[in-house]
Amino acid sequence: MLHMRALLGALVLTASVIAAPAAAAATAIDVTLTNDGTTTEVTTTDPTQTVNVHFDAAGGQHVILFCDTTSDSSVLRTWLYDKKNQRVLADSWTGCSRRVMPEPAMDEQAIEHDGPYKLVLAPNNGQPFTVRLSYRAFDDVHTHVALDGSPVTFAPTAKGQDALLTFDGKAGDRVRVTCESPVAGRGVTGALVDARGAIVPNEASPQTWGWCQHGDLFNYTPTLPADGTYSVLLDNSWMTDLGATVTLSRTLPTVTVAAPTDGTPFTLTTTGPGQNAKATFTLGANEHALITCEQRGDTPQWTPTLLFAPPTQYVPAESRVCRHAPSAEGRIVMDSEWKWTSGPHTFEIDPRDGATDSFDLRIFKVRDPFTVVRFFDHPLSVTTTQTAQNARFGFYAYQGDRVSATCQLASGTARTTVYGPSGTVVATGTCATALMAVTTMPETGSYTAVVDWPGLDTNTVTVDFHAEKP
Numbered sequence: 001m002l003h004m005r006a007l008l009g010a011l012v013l014t015a016s017v018i019a020a021p022a023a024a025a026a027t028a029i030d031v032t033l034t035n036d037g038t039t040t041e042v043t044t045t046d047p048t049q050t051v052n053v054h055f056d057a058a059g060g061q062h063v064i065l066f067c068d069t070t071s072d073s074s075v076l077r078t079w080l081y082d083k084k085n086q087r088v089l090a091d092s093w094t095g096c097s098r099r100v101m102p103e104p105a106m107d108e109q110a111i112e113h114d115g116p117y118k119l120v121l122a123p124n125n126g127q128p129f130t131v132r133l134s135y136r137a138f139d140d141v142h143t144h145v146a147l148d149g150s151p152v153t154f155a156p157t158a159k160g161q162d163a164l165l166t167f168d169g170k171a172g173d174r175v176r177v178t179c180e181s182p183v184a185g186r187g188v189t190g191a192l193v194d195a196r197g198a199i200v201p202n203e204a205s206p207q208t209w210g211w212c213q214h215g216d217l218f219n220y221t222p223t224l225p226a227d228g229t230y231s232v233l234l235d236n237s238w239m240t241d242l243g244a245t246v247t248l249s250r251t252l253p254t255v256t257v258a259a260p261t262d263g264t265p266f267t268l269t270t271t272g273p274g275q276n277a278k279a280t281f282t283l284g285a286n287e288h289a290l291i292t293c294e295q296r297g298d299t300p301q302w303t304p305t306l307l308f309a310p311p312t313q314y315v316p317a318e319s320r321v322c323r324h325a326p327s328a329e330g331r332i333v334m335d336s337e338w339k340w341t342s343g344p345h346t347f348e349i350d351p352r353d354g355a356t357d358s359f360d361l362r363i364f365k366v367r368d369p370f371t372v373v374r375f376f377d378h379p380l381s382v383t384t385t386q387t388a389q390n391a392r393f394g395f396y397a398y399q400g401d402r403v404s405a406t407c408q409l410a411s412g413t414a415r416t417t418v419y420g421p422s423g424t425v426v427a428t429g430t431c432a433t434a435l436m437a438v439t440t441m442p443e444t445g446s447y448t449a450v451v452d453w454p455g456l457d458t459n460t461v462t463v464d465f466h467a468e469k470p
Helices: 002-019
Strands: 029-032 040-043 051-055 062-069 077-081 106-108 117-122 130-138 141-144 152-154 163-169 175-180 189-193 209-211 228-235 244-250 255-258 266-269 277-283 287-295 302-308 317-324 332-334 343-349 358-367 370-372 380-383 391-397 402-409 415-419 425-430 436-440 445-452 460-468
Touching (some): 029 040, 062 117, 152 163, 175 189, 175 228, 228 244, 255 266, 266 277, 277 287, 287 302, 317 332, 380 391, 391 460, 402 445, 415 436, 425 436
Parallel strands (some): 141 163, 287 317, 370 391
Antiparallel strands (some): 077 117, 152 244, 175 244, 189 209, 189 228, 266 358, 287 332, 380 460, 402 436, 402 460, 415 425, 415 445
């Protein structure tokens, strides 16, 4: 009987628990923001309470929205909906949290749909929260320009306002862009974008982008990949309204020569603003190039150059400068600083800020003598016999081996570089101190040490490798 009463009591208790109504969710707080940057502060009073933030913007407008909490522990869950109550994914959205420095939660250059919009804020840690909100929506400047070098002035009327200078281009066009800003190198940046808004790559960089300064906007003048519509995007940060004066123009075709590789002198000359000049050559297996360059004019004192190489080369796009009246050592712009690979190479002169000049070059293609180190603690000597040759030594080591090496030259000094089996640099040194200080080998395999002395003379080098097992 007692057992039956206990069962009945349990059933009654269970029934009462099931029948108890769930706690009612706290009523959401609705707030509407004004499109003037005015800050609205909202505080919830219940751990489950949400905030619906309403704001308006037309499709294509630039929207800057701030959403800052007052506590480090308040990182809010957020959802953005359009007027059809469909979820919107804004590329620039960074979330609602407490920020030490002012920074917008969203800086969307072209919001996709017409408003009104609703931003839903929910607690992430089961605690009430306080949030400060503000926003501005405005039109960016859109202007169609010609590639004729005519100046175009951008004068923003709101902080954060950007400009898109749109033009029609042909595949192969090299488009030079100059930009002058009241605060050079700060505030206004520029990028070359295609019709989809994606930043266009160039040969020297995956992104054609730069700061607006007094001269060329891009470090390397881009070549358009296809016929179509492109834009130069001038981008203010959310807190700046700096203007700029911009010119866009097609450059003359790049001067291109097939360079001799036996050291015969040749000259590259540019004659128009933004025009480049390049020399092409091919390396075979185990060959490297030594390149000398001297700029004839003295305004400016030096000009950037680029070496384009196969993707397998240690540095696929290496930058150096060609100087006016350089020293004998300064005349050499490229030698054995990295692990050269076989295939086509292009050495390109890249004048800046409208400069034109003539450049005297020599290219020496050589195969360095290669000696295998068969025994450690056993000196080896190599004498080069051709101009621009360096000395290479190969040795085998196991992962964890501690290897060091010394070297001596018959004359002068040399820099040294040791490459691992995968081609990465393991150590550097000089023949004046040590080819390689004690270094723990990162992997098992064949290593290569390059002894590279400045100048074009031949030399004799003596090396001695030492290894300690772990």
